[in-house]
Amino acid sequence: MTGNRKSRLDRRTLLKGTSAAAIGIIGAPLIARGQAKPIKIGMPTILSGRVAQLGASSRNGVMLEVEKVNAAGGLAGRPIEMVIRDSKGAPQEAARVARELVNSDGCEILIDAEASSGAFAVHEVARDLKVLCLHTNSETSSLTADPKLRIPNAFRVARQGIHDSIVGGGYAAKIAEAKKLTKWMTCSPDYAYGRDTTAQFIEYLKHFKKDIEVVGEAWPKLFQPDYTEVVTKILQTKPQAMYSCLWGGDLTSFIDQGNIYALFTQIETFAVNMADYTALTVVKNLPKGIHSGNRYIKTFPKTAANAAWGDAYRAKYKEYPTNWAWQNATVIQFLAAAAKKVNSADGAKLAEALRGLTIESPFGTDGKLTLRAEDQTLVGYAIGWGTTIPAEPYVPETTAGDWKQITELEAEWKKKNNYT
Amino acid sequence: MDLSSLANCLGSPACVVTQVTSGLIIGMLLFLVAAGLTLIFGVLKVINFTHGAFYMLGAYFALTIFQLTGSYVATLLGAALATALVGLAFERFFMSRVYGQNILMQLLVCYGFILIFDDSVKIIWGPEFKSMGMPSTFQVPPLFIAGGVVPPFYLFLVGVTVAIGIALWLVIERTRFGKTVRAAAHNPSMVSALGVNTGILYGLVFALGGLLAGFAGALAAPVRSLTPGMGFSILIESFIVTVIGGMGSIVGAFVGSLLIGLIRTFGSVGFPLFTEGLMYLFMVVVLIAKPTGLFGKEVA
Incomplete structure (x- = not known):
C-alpha cells in the first residue's frame, strides 16, 4: 500500500522539491556568511x-x-x-x-x-x-x-606554588605554636614539584616560627605503589609533625598504608593536597584532623x-x-x-x-x-587551610589566607630569586 | 648515603623488627607475582609479560567482590579464582598460538594484552584511581614487638603468603601434577608422547600463575590504590626477582623476593637516595657472579 502511495509522486512535485533543495544547497553559504565565524x-x-x-x-x-x-x-x-x-x-x-x-x-x-x-x-x-x-x-x-x-x-x-607555601607555612606555624610542634619531617614525591613545594613550605614555616627543626626527609618516587618503607622510616624518626605534598592515588595509598601503622594518630599531618574531592571521596578510612590546603572545596569560600x-x-x-x-x-x-x-x-x-x-x-x-x-x-583566588573529617563536607571550616601578606612575601621571594 | 643511620638502625631491635617485617611484606607480595612468572617460564619457556596485568585484575576483582559481599575471605578466594580463569582463557585462546614462534611475536601478543587489559579496566571500573579500604577485622591498632611496629594486617599477609609458598612447593615437588609439570618443563615432547595432554597442562600452569597473581592483587587491594596500569611496576620488580633467583625456580623466587624486600627497607634507611638503584645493582652483582641466578640451573 505504501508503495502505491509513493509512486503517486508526480513530475510537478518532484520538480518543486528538487528546485527547493537546489536553492537550499546554493543558498546555505550565503546565510552562513551572514553569521559570525566560530x-x-x-x-x-x-x-x-x-x-x-x-x-x-x-x-x-x-x-x-x-x-x-x-x-x-x-x-x-x-x-x-x-x-x-x-x-x-x-x-x-x-x-x-x-x-x-x-x-x-x-x-x-x-x-x-x-x-x-x-x-x-x-x-x-x-x-x-x-x-x-x-x-x-x-x-x-x-x-x-x-x-x-x-x-x-x-x-x-x-x-x-609560592602562594600555597606562604599560606601553608603561616597556618602550620600557628598550629605548631599552639601544639608545641618543633620536630618536623617531610614526605613528598621525588620530582621537581615535590622538591620545590616542600622546600618552599619549610622555608615559610621557619619564617613564621623560628624554632622548627627538620629531623628527616622521605622522598618516595612518583607513582610508587608501596610506602611501607617510608611509613616505617617516619615511625623510626619520631617527628611531632609531618608535611607532605603527595597527591592523588599516591596520597590515598600513603594514607591507607599509614593508617594500619596508626601513623596519623601519632603525628600531626599537613598534607597540602588532601582536601581535593578526588582524594577525599576515594579514601575509605580518612583519618580525622589532617591539615590540608584547599584545592577545590564547595565549602570554601x-x-x-x-x-x-x-x-x-x-x-x-x-x-x-x-x-x-x-x-x-x-x-x-x-x-x-x-x-x-x-x-x-x-x-x-x-x-x-x-x-x-x-x-x-x-x-x-x-x-x-x-x-x-x-x-x-x-x-585573589580562594586560598586557605583546614582540617578533614571522614564524611561530607570533609573540610567543614577553612582558614583563609591573607592576600596582602601573600603579595608582600611573594615580592620578597621574587627579589631573592632575581625575578624582578 | 647515611651509613650512621643504618648502623643506628641495626643496633636497635625496634628498628630491626620494623624494617625486617616491612621487608617481608614488600617481599611476600612480590613473591606471589614472581612465583607465577617463574613457574610459567620454567614450564613453557615464555616470559608472560601480562603477569602484572593479572595482578591488577586480581586487585580490581577484589574491589568489586568486597563491595558486594563485605567478606574479605570471599574476596581473596573469588579474586584469585576469577584471575585464574582469565589466565586459563588467555593461554588457551591466545598464548598457545605463539609458543613455537619468535620471542618478538610473544612479546607483541603480551604487550597487546597489557593494553587491552588496562583499557578494559578503564571501561569497567573507570580511569580514576580507587581504594578498597581496610576490612573492619584489621582496623585495629598496630602491635608493638620488641619496640618495633607491626600492623596485624601485615602479619596476616605474610602468614598467608608463606602458607601459599609452602603449598605451592609441595604441589610441585610432591604431587603427581607437580611431577608432570616438572617433566613437561624438562622434556615436553616426551611427556606428550607418554599420553599427557600438554595443552591442558599448559593451560593449568597459566591458571595457577593467574591464581597467584590474582591472590597477590587481592592482598594488596586494601593498602594500595588501584589504577589501570598498576601492574607495570610490580612486573618490573618481579622480573628482577626471577632474574636474581634464577628463571624457573620457585625457591629462587622466594629468596629473591625476600632479598629485594630487605634491600628496599634497609636501603631506604642507609641509602635514601639510592634505594631503587640498589635493587638493580644487586641484580647486576648476582648476574656477574652467577649468570643463571642464585637458584637457576644451567640450560642444557
Whole structure:
C-alpha cells in the first residue's frame, strides 16, 4: 500500500522539491556568511594515564562555562568551538598537539591544560606562534614569576606554588605554636614539584616560627605503589609533625598504608593536597584532623555562588569538581569578560584586555579574581587551610589566607630569586 | 648515603623488627607475582609479560567482590579464582598460538594484552584511581614487638603468603601434577608422547600463575590504590626477582623476593637516595657472579 502511495509522486512535485533543495544547497553559504565565524580554542590536556581524571575535569570545567557563554552570544558574537586533544601527559606530545591545533586546526587561542612539565613546552610553542595562550593547570611559580620566560601573549589562570607555601607555612606555624610542634619531617614525591613545594613550605614555616627543626626527609618516587618503607622510616624518626605534598592515588595509598601503622594518630599531618574531592571521596578510612590546603572545596569560600557552582557541576558530570575544574572554568569566564570589554575575539586585543582584568567569580576570596598585570598571573583566588573529617563536607571550616601578606612575601621571594 | 643511620638502625631491635617485617611484606607480595612468572617460564619457556596485568585484575576483582559481599575471605578466594580463569582463557585462546614462534611475536601478543587489559579496566571500573579500604577485622591498632611496629594486617599477609609458598612447593615437588609439570618443563615432547595432554597442562600452569597473581592483587587491594596500569611496576620488580633467583625456580623466587624486600627497607634507611638503584645493582652483582641466578640451573 505504501508503495502505491509513493509512486503517486508526480513530475510537478518532484520538480518543486528538487528546485527547493537546489536553492537550499546554493543558498546555505550565503546565510552562513551572514553569521559570525566560530572561534576555535585549542586545548591540549591529559586524557589518558594516571592523571586522566584531572584532564577530564578540566574539559568538564571548560565545557560547563562554554555552554553559558555561547548561549549568551559567544565571544564578541562568535560562538566558541573547543578542540580538545590528549597529550598523554608527555611534554613533547603536548607541544606537538599545541602546534597542530594552531597550524592545522585553525585554533586562534590555546588553553594549556597541562601539568607543569607540559605547560613549559606549550609556553614555548606560544612564544613561537605568538598565539594567545592561557595556562590553567601549572602551579610552578617560575612559569610566570621568571621575567626571562614571560611573553605578552601568555597568562596563568591557576593557583601557584609560592602562594600555597606562604599560606601553608603561616597556618602550620600557628598550629605548631599552639601544639608545641618543633620536630618536623617531610614526605613528598621525588620530582621537581615535590622538591620545590616542600622546600618552599619549610622555608615559610621557619619564617613564621623560628624554632622548627627538620629531623628527616622521605622522598618516595612518583607513582610508587608501596610506602611501607617510608611509613616505617617516619615511625623510626619520631617527628611531632609531618608535611607532605603527595597527591592523588599516591596520597590515598600513603594514607591507607599509614593508617594500619596508626601513623596519623601519632603525628600531626599537613598534607597540602588532601582536601581535593578526588582524594577525599576515594579514601575509605580518612583519618580525622589532617591539615590540608584547599584545592577545590564547595565549602570554601563559604558562599552561595560557590556551593551552587559545585552542585551544578556535580549534577552535570556526576562527580565533584577538582582543582583543575575551577581553574578551567575560570579561564572561560575571563575570556568572556575580556571579549566583552574590547568587543572582539582577536587574540592580541584579548591579551591587552586580560592584563589587569578583574572579574566577579565564585572562586575569589572576596568574590573577585584578578589577572595581575605585572606578571600576568591569577591572584585573589580562594586560598586557605583546614582540617578533614571522614564524611561530607570533609573540610567543614577553612582558614583563609591573607592576600596582602601573600603579595608582600611573594615580592620578597621574587627579589631573592632575581625575578624582578 | 647515611651509613650512621643504618648502623643506628641495626643496633636497635625496634628498628630491626620494623624494617625486617616491612621487608617481608614488600617481599611476600612480590613473591606471589614472581612465583607465577617463574613457574610459567620454567614450564613453557615464555616470559608472560601480562603477569602484572593479572595482578591488577586480581586487585580490581577484589574491589568489586568486597563491595558486594563485605567478606574479605570471599574476596581473596573469588579474586584469585576469577584471575585464574582469565589466565586459563588467555593461554588457551591466545598464548598457545605463539609458543613455537619468535620471542618478538610473544612479546607483541603480551604487550597487546597489557593494553587491552588496562583499557578494559578503564571501561569497567573507570580511569580514576580507587581504594578498597581496610576490612573492619584489621582496623585495629598496630602491635608493638620488641619496640618495633607491626600492623596485624601485615602479619596476616605474610602468614598467608608463606602458607601459599609452602603449598605451592609441595604441589610441585610432591604431587603427581607437580611431577608432570616438572617433566613437561624438562622434556615436553616426551611427556606428550607418554599420553599427557600438554595443552591442558599448559593451560593449568597459566591458571595457577593467574591464581597467584590474582591472590597477590587481592592482598594488596586494601593498602594500595588501584589504577589501570598498576601492574607495570610490580612486573618490573618481579622480573628482577626471577632474574636474581634464577628463571624457573620457585625457591629462587622466594629468596629473591625476600632479598629485594630487605634491600628496599634497609636501603631506604642507609641509602635514601639510592634505594631503587640498589635493587638493580644487586641484580647486576648476582648476574656477574652467577649468570643463571642464585637458584637457576644451567640450560642444557
